[in-house]
Amino acid sequence: MQPQNTAAASKQSLIVRGLTLIALVLMIGAYFSPTWWVALTAPNYPEDAFPDGIRIHFSFTGVENGCSTAPKTSRLMTETFQEDLGSQKERYNPILEAQKKQKTDVNKNAEALDCVHEMNTINHYVGMHPIGIGAPVERQVSRYIFGFFGVMLLGFAMAKRKARLTVMAIGFAAVAAWMVGELFVMGKLQSYAEYYMGEAGAFFNEPERIAEWGSMLKSVTTGVAVGLMAAMAVVWVGVWKIRGFSLLLAFVPALLPIFFVIDYAGWLWFFGHNLHPWGAFTVKPFMPTVFGVGKVAQFSTYSYPYWGYLLVVLMSLCLLLATLLRRKQMREGTAE
Template identity: 30%
Template sequence: MHPSLIKAKIFATLALLILTFSFTLPMIAFHGTLNKIDAGKADEISSFSKTIWNLYNQGRYKSVTTLKEAHNNLEKMIESASEIGVASLPIWAVSLEAPNYPKEAFPQGIPVYFHFDGYSGEVHEMNTINHYVGMDPMWVGGHFERAIGIYALLFLSLGIILFIAYDKKYLNYIMLIPAALPLIFIADYSYWLYWFGHNLHDWGAFKIKPFMPTVFGDGKIAQFTTHSYPTIGFYMLVAVSLLSILAFFAKQKAFKEIEAEK
């Protein structure tokens, strides 16, 4: 086998592994779990789902209202009616700071983490703040993305497997999709920030003009200081992207050199 083909398969395999263990596996394991919790059907949650959630939530932020003994234990989180986020790696982190949220009570401000399939962090408190300025709760946005996310990743994983298994030129272009994942996420995230900031309601206790929330960096909304930065999941997406680009060009190089030898 041509050396560049071997490299392409190695790069693609690494991209697939990162994608699987960072997002696809925890999304599959936790799929529908929050709906069961909301419906009072916690007894229907599989032990596999609980194990995956417990594993992926090690060291993650938990709401300040969560009992410490319930951290990283889904059963105890449910029993204590704690705020439960999804299992997949968080991609982007946003936090708000304000005088009415003292550092002693909220050392990290009001943080919320955005995932492919939902949210984690102080989601309830953030929605309360959004209501204060006339903004919709977060779950209003991204319905379509959250609904198709798991299926899109499974389809993408299948495409990468086909790229690894078969040396067809047209399959090479499949790798451009995972290569674009960081840009796709930022574009979608930015769109929804714009939508929320430009679709304010009159119910807000504090009236502000339509605005564009900060996508990256620090900003100011009313009396709140905002911080918006990528987190571990985004860096995993960047790794998937770079490996996919390397796989694409390695196979392109192999095809050209094989044709030149004929």
């Protein structure tokens, strides 16, 4: 190989490695970031008291409260609001307050509404199950899947097959040991199953049915864990035996934005089509809004990507570009 070609190949390898490592950092950041947000608004939730509406954030680890700001209203309204939530605090008395010598920030102790709980309360009236029971297997194994993808990306960053196989063997063994140790040896799967059954019975407590769900959760999670370890073995052997297989090390993680939307939409379908008959109001099965604005009874629903989803999209673009460059290298014989 000519020196000029060698320099060009080395430069391409650095670019591929750089794009892959950037994608890895973006993927890690996305895992800990809110990926999608959903909000409900209605006349009984005025904007001055609920500036965010009833808002929640979805991520790869579960669902979180999206109401991060205190209600923009008077102290009397704030404290009344907090009392309704069960907060133990002194009732505001405007006469006694006026007699105080020192002025205080009347909103300093205000707390945001727990919108996950509030949305669950709203939804249960139409027979919808608590949001917390959604994607239970995904929430348990997502960190190991991200670890799996992370090892794949580290392997892809290696231009030589021997180095790639070594990195992947060590990485896959570490992820498998982490998964087995945490889920089964330390009993995290059993603990989560108990938590899950408690959440499932928050509004519609059917012990026998919920026990079946808990048992299914443990069985499916175990199956996914075994499948993930099998996938590690298949990927390692594929990279070892098939030259072009290594391109999948970056291409599969690049599909993460699509995987998320498919899983998210699937669980929305589950919630909208598995309404419990014990709900106070009867509505026909429906598909909640995946993207955009929708309408359910007097509620307007909003569902949009959040900044965590932007991270996975940027990650995907980096990996697709890195895949094309590596494919070019393999055609030219400058990468294995």
